[in-house]
Amino acid sequence: MPFRKYKxxxxxxxxxxxxxxxxxLLISKRxxxxxxxxxxxxxxxxxxxxxxxxxxxxxxxxxxxxGHNFGKMLLKNMKESEKDADGFATIALENHWxxxxxxxxxxxxGFKPLDSIxxxxxxxxxxxxxxxxxxxxxxxxxxxxxxxxxxKLLEGETFCxxxxxxxxxxxxxxxxxxxxxxxxx
Numbered sequence: 001m002p003f004r005k006y007k008x009x010x011x012x013x014x015x016x017x018x019x020x021x022x023x024x025l026l027i028s029k030r031x032x033x034x035x036x037x038x039x040x041x042x043x044x045x046x047x048x049x050x051x052x053x054x055x056x057x058x059x060x061x062x063x064x065x066x067g068h069n070f071g072k073m074l075l076k077n078m079k080e081s082e083k084d085a086d087g088f089a090t091i092a093l094e095n096h097w098x099x100x101x102x103x104x105x106x107x108x109x110g111f112k113p114l115d116s117i118x119x120x121x122x123x124x125x126x127x128x129x130x131x132x133x134x135x136x137x138x139x140x141x142x143x144x145x146x147x148x149x150x151x152k153l154l155e156g157e158t159f160c161x162x163x164x165x166x167x168x169x170x171x172x173x174x175x176x177x178x179x180x181x182x183x184x185x
Contacts (some may be wrong), residue, residue, distance in 0.1 A: 008169070012159040016043040024077060026061065026070055034061035036074040038082070041089065041146060045159035048134065050146030052086040054078070057159065059090075059109075060100060075109050079139065086143035089136050096130040098164045103133055111135035117150050118179040121164075123171070129179055154178055 013021070016039050026034035037058040041048050044055035056078065061070045079088065090111060092103040103113070113133040120129050134148045156167030156175030167175040 009159060012045065019043045022078070022081065024074065026065075026074060028065065033065040034070050034074060035059070036078055038078050038088075045157055045163075046091060047149035047152035048089050048146050049148060050086070050089060051144065052084070053146045054082045054085045054088050055146075056088060056090040058100075058163075063099075071105070071109060083139070086140050087136060087138040087145070089134065089146045092133040092135045093164065094131040094133070095128070096164060097125060097128065100164060103131075103135075106133075106135050109137075111137045114145055115148065117153065119154070119176045120179065122173075122175055122177055132176075150178070 019040065019042075021037075021039040021043060023037045024035060025032050026036075035058065036056065038054050038056045039045070041050045041053040041055050045057040046055055048055045056075075059071060059074055061074070082088075088111070090106060091101055092106040092111065092113065093101045094103045096102075107113075112135065114136045115134045116131050118129055118131050120126060132153065134146065136145050138145070153165075154174040154176045156165045156171070157163055165175060
């Protein structure tokens with residue numbers, strides 16, 4: 001794949017690396033079997049808003065490595081490295097076809113839903129409605145939960161080509177279309 005296709009990723013990394021972005025790989029037997037990526041809300045790949053909030057952009061563990069609590073280990077490492085954060089936020093998906101960000105998995109890691117939006121994807125499985133949740137895990141007793149910009153979320157994202165909301169360079173307009181609201185905070 002030509003490097004130019006990673007232009008948005010490169011631009012994102014150049015903007016955020018010096019502002020608290022982290023990407024950590026889980027390696028076993030010389031093979032990457034998992035990873036976690038996170039940043040302060042103000043430079044996160046998601047339109048999540050909050051003071052002293054760390055946003056988890058991505059977490060995954062290969063299926064062949066499941067059953068060893070590697071996801072919890074990656075999350076614990078993030079929490080330890082960002083122990084002064086008020087809390088941690090991310091997204092979760094329900095009824096989406098990808099194996100990433102599944103709501104029950106995010107809940108198993110300790111996140112709780114704050115808000116949601118029901119959407120369809122404009123280019124993939126257009127007839128399938130799915131739900132995106134704003135997820136939250138406070139780190140301090142009186143932590144103020146984050147909010148999110150749903151309109152910006154509908155645009156899709158450009159920080160990772162493998163992401164379920166990836167918006168190609170050639171796409172004009174929003175990649176997601178809002179349906180009826182599900183859960184309000």
